[in-house]
Amino acid sequence: MKELQPKQINLLTVSSSLGDLWEQFQSGDRDAFSKIYRNHIDYLYHFGMHFCLDSERVKDCIQDLFKDLWLDREHLTQTVQNLRYYLISSLRRRLLRSLQKDRRHPSDLLSDSFDFQLILSHESALINDEIYNEKKLLLQQGIASLTRREREVIYLRFYQDLSYSEIAALMAMKVDSIYNLVSKAISLLRTSIVLSFFFLFL
Amino acid sequence: MDKKNYEFYTASDFAKDEDFQQWILCPDLKKTSFWEKWMHQHPENQAAITEAISLVHSVQFRSYNLTNSEKDRIWDNIWDKMNSDEPEVNPVFIAPVRGWKWKNWWKYAAAVIVGFVAVFSIWKSADKTTPSKSITFSDHTDQGEMKKLLLPDSSQITLNANTEFVFSQSGNVREVWMKGEGYFHVKHTKDNKEFIVHTYDNLSVKVLGTRFNVNTFGDKISVVLEHGSIQLSISDSTNHETQLYLKAGEMLTYNKATGDYTKRKVEAERFVSWTSGRLILDHYTLNDARAFMQNVFGKEMIIQDSTLLKSSISGSMPIIYKSDTMLLQFGKAFQLHFQKHGDEIWIEK
Numbered sequence: 001m002k003e004l005q006p007k008q009i010n011l012l013t014v015s016s017s018l019g020d021l022w023e024q025f026q027s028g029d030r031d032a033f034s035k036i037y038r039n040h041i042d043y044l045y046h047f048g049m050h051f052c053l054d055s056e057r058v059k060d061c062i063q064d065l066f067k068d069l070w071l072d073r074e075h076l077t078q079t080v081q082n083l084r085y086y087l088i089s090s091l092r093r094r095l096l097r098s099l100q101k102d103r104r105h106p107s108d109l110l111s112d113s114f115d116f117q118l119i120l121s122h123e124s125a126l127i128n129d130e131i132y133n134e135k136k137l138l139l140q141q142g143i144a145s146l147t148r149r150e151r152e153v154i155y156l157r158f159y160q161d162l163s164y165s166e167i168a169a170l171m172a173m174k175v176d177s178i179y180n181l182v183s184k185a186i187s188l189l190r191t192s193i194v195l196s197f198f199f200l201f202l
Numbered sequence: 203m204d205k206k207n208y209e210f211y212t213a214s215d216f217a218k219d220e221d222f223q224q225w226i227l228c229p230d231l232k233k234t235s236f237w238e239k240w241m242h243q244h245p246e247n248q249a250a251i252t253e254a255i256s257l258v259h260s261v262q263f264r265s266y267n268l269t270n271s272e273k274d275r276i277w278d279n280i281w282d283k284m285n286s287d288e289p290e291v292n293p294v295f296i297a298p299v300r301g302w303k304w305k306n307w308w309k310y311a312a313a314v315i316v317g318f319v320a321v322f323s324i325w326k327s328a329d330k331t332t333p334s335k336s337i338t339f340s341d342h343t344d345q346g347e348m349k350k351l352l353l354p355d356s357s358q359i360t361l362n363a364n365t366e367f368v369f370s371q372s373g374n375v376r377e378v379w380m381k382g383e384g385y386f387h388v389k390h391t392k393d394n395k396e397f398i399v400h401t402y403d404n405l406s407v408k409v410l411g412t413r414f415n416v417n418t419f420g421d422k423i424s425v426v427l428e429h430g431s432i433q434l435s436i437s438d439s440t441n442h443e444t445q446l447y448l449k450a451g452e453m454l455t456y457n458k459a460t461g462d463y464t465k466r467k468v469e470a471e472r473f474v475s476w477t478s479g480r481l482i483l484d485h486y487t488l489n490d491a492r493a494f495m496q497n498v499f500g501k502e503m504i505i506q507d508s509t510l511l512k513s514s515i516s517g518s519m520p521i522i523y524k525s526d527t528m529l530l531q532f533g534k535a536f537q538l539h540f541q542k543h544g545d546e547i548w549i550e551k
Contacts, residue, residue: 041268042267045268046266050263050264059276064283067284158227158258158261158263159263161224161227163220179218185261186257187214
């Protein structure tokens with residue numbers, strides 16, 4: 001039973017520190033607000049850039065998001081389960097609204113030509129460039145069969161670390177569909193990786 | 203963790219499993235101990251796990267990064283956007299552009315501005331005798347004097363005693379040269395005119411619209427920001443410029459001799475209270491009082507017992523611009539006796 005103790009302590013501190021930070025922020029503590037900003041700015045910017053590739057627009061929406069967060073802080077929910085999810089879903093709505101207002105972007109652009117570009121990690125020293133490129137090509141062909149929305153799901157899961165149910169809520173999809181999509185992506189990856197192992201031993 | 207039949211999982215099954223992914227993406231003590239224990243019990247699944255790990259790791263996305271200064275700027279803009287008492291902020295965005303396409307609107311605007319600048323510079327070079335609307339004036343305060351100035355752009359400057367001040371406005375820039383202490387309430391202009399405060403050392407402050415205090419008395423310069431955000435440039439002996447930003451409630455202290463500087467959080471009110479005639483004392487030392495008497499009245503305190511320098515008081519007192527009265531107040535607060543000898547003040551316990 002002894003070994004359970006550190007885990008519990010770990011859990012407790014993790015959850016209470018987010019709670020504390022949020023509570024301090026809601027009571028008007030600027031340091032807490034600044035900490036929230038520092039903790040999330042990289043992830044928000046990364047999401048925004050994958051979402052629309054328009055750096056100025058992303059920065060603008062992030063500014064508005066934090067401005068409103070501060071001004072409305074007293075009226076926000078007091079229990080936030082996952083701040084990352086909360087902030088990303090807000091930023092996503094703002095980006096969509098901003099893009100819809102902007103006549104430069106025909107609405108069909110939203111469906112396709114945006115990013116969420118998957119790339120292969122180049123970590124394995126065993127794989128030489130030729131095989132890496134082979135893998136990359138295979139993966140790209142596979143990825144091309146995914147829609148932008150589907151790529152966004154994969155991104156939210158594997159980069160932003162949102163749970164299946166959070167992604168489902170964010171994208172207005174069923175949890176089952178999220179699961180199926182993740183399966184599809186993993187299969188794609190597996191085909192390309194396994195094939196390259198095959199090349200390796202030829 | 204849910205009860206799942208992990209022993210029958212293939213590499214893909216693991217890679218698709220949310221709990222497994224979670225461990226790879228965001229490991230913590232609990233997850234790691236679960237999976238390590240599980241692998242220990244099921245060595246036959248080792249290969250599948252290894253492959254699953256590399257599968258999850260192989261999902262990578264192109265990276266987009268902000269530099270630290272970009273992050274600082276976004277942070278500053280968040281506060282700027284909240285400054286509702288200065289509605290002229292970002293007037294470009296307020297201007298009605300409905301029915302126009304943004305990108306094109308900018309092109310037209312740029313063309314107009316380029317045209318205007320060209321005409322303007324031709325006109326200006328043709329007629330050098332009448333400088334275009336440029337304004338220059340200077341002012342100063344004497345010992346024991348405080349002055350409020352209203353600039354043509356309706357910015358307000360409060361000068362503390364013994365301060366020299368030059369203001370110049372020309373073209374697209376408002377500039378001040380100052381020696382002493384001044385509190386600035388700079389108005390944001392519709393055309394985003396920069397306001398620059400130069401000190402006579404290698405430090406200057408650049409703002410659009412905000413409230414801050416600059417003090418160059420003694421061997422240090424301190425800049426305290428009450429509201430908004432400001433940009434500071436510090437140049438070193440090789441004329442290399444360093445830019446940094448100050449946020450509300452931060453103070454920058456610059457050492458005139460060495461060029462070193464530090465930034466820290468302060469209660470801005472303490473540093474600007476002099477403008478409303480109060481001295482807020484927070485661990486105010488006798489040494490601080492000595493600097494005050496020197497800066498404001500040009501009186502030198504001679505303190506022979508150096509242990510006294512560190513004695514400090516807290517509270518507040520009115521600032522009376524009469525050296526005798528101030529001395530009396532300090533004397534009571536520090537419980538010391540002051541002896542006047544001309545411009546010198548001798549201190550005894």
